[in-house]
Amino acid sequence: MADGPAQLIACHDCDLLQREIPLNPGCTASCPRCGAVLYRNATDSINRTLAYALAAALLFLIANLFPILTIELQGDRASITLYGSVLSLWEQQMRLVSASVFVTTIIIPAVELGAMVYLLLPLKLGFVPPGHTLFMRTLQRAQPWSMVEVLLLGVLVSLVKLTQNFKVIPGIAMWSFGLLTLLVAAMASTFSSRDVWARLDQIKQRRVAP
């Protein structure tokens, strides 16, 4: 990869053609014309992203299995999980809303975390996961629709609204969603698709010429 295609890069926001330059660790290259971030030299990108993804997957499970909020009024108690609230809305004939919540807060984050682990774990172990292009594409398509952080803000707003009328007890899932938001943000900042492709090329080349 010393010469040729790898050295040319086009800005995804303004299509300016430019040559890649080597970066110091932790630095970012941005487009001189429009200021878009072109690529980063994230330190130890694959290992760190994998670690964050695994931790996030665990928290995601906890966040979905335990209740988010519990309300109490005169000894009467009610608590709800995320899936429970989706189901309840479905039964209240708000199917479109229910489906959009289900997709953006459960399905897409699960797909995102799953794809991340599926891609990075084999890379770390030194082989190419089958169907990696499909997963890279899925990952890129899914990312804008994963809205865990928005959901967290939604939980907090609901919490404040509910305290007007009820005694509210935040559940384990709420704290997990908080941590999950941080981990997903950390994951997004260390992930570098450029490094993943470089590693894929490296492994493939090694296999062709041992």
Added chain:
Amino acid sequence: MSPKGKMVQGGSAAGSGLLSCHVCNLVSRKPRFSMAACCPRCGTAVHFRKPQSVQRCWALLIAGYILYVPANLLVMMETGSLISYRKDTIISGIVHLWKTGNMMIAVIVFVASVVIPLLKLISLTLLLISVQRRSRWRPKQRTRLYRMIELVGRWSMLDVYVVTLLAALVQLGSMALVKAGPAAVAFGAVVILTMFASKQFDPRLIWDPLETDFSREKAQKTL
């Protein structure tokens, strides 16, 4: 395949006949005798610009504008208890929050469900019109505007989540009543449609009119 040779300094990839892959960022030369091009590294279909970007974006945006009306006029949430009953639209819900002393929350909800959707609809309209007129006005700022829309658009889902959680939780306790109204559907649709619209928009179109200027200059110099 390898894009060596002439590279126009300071020009666009498309101007040099090069395609860049949006999945793996590889830059490749367009095969001469075929219409459809695939990225040689990852096989994704690559285009110089997103196909029919402007038309698709307009279609989604207009649908967004149409649904924006019921989203704001219809009832978002019905709340009832033994002593009180009220029907709230988005705006009246925010006013109620403000009056009951939750000013912080009122501001957050106002920004997420009124300011951001409006900003998004207007900005995308502005971007589309400027691109269609091949405007050369402040391309850097317009690109920055586009990046901002992409970044903040998702936060509009806030109100949909709040309604979902409240309706489910309070229903379950049978102590009071909270119901999602028809505006929740319309509002959710506005958010999703405008997100799709901004995905369809191709910011590289903002820079294309400048490109022709550039090649013209270049041509004049060589003459």
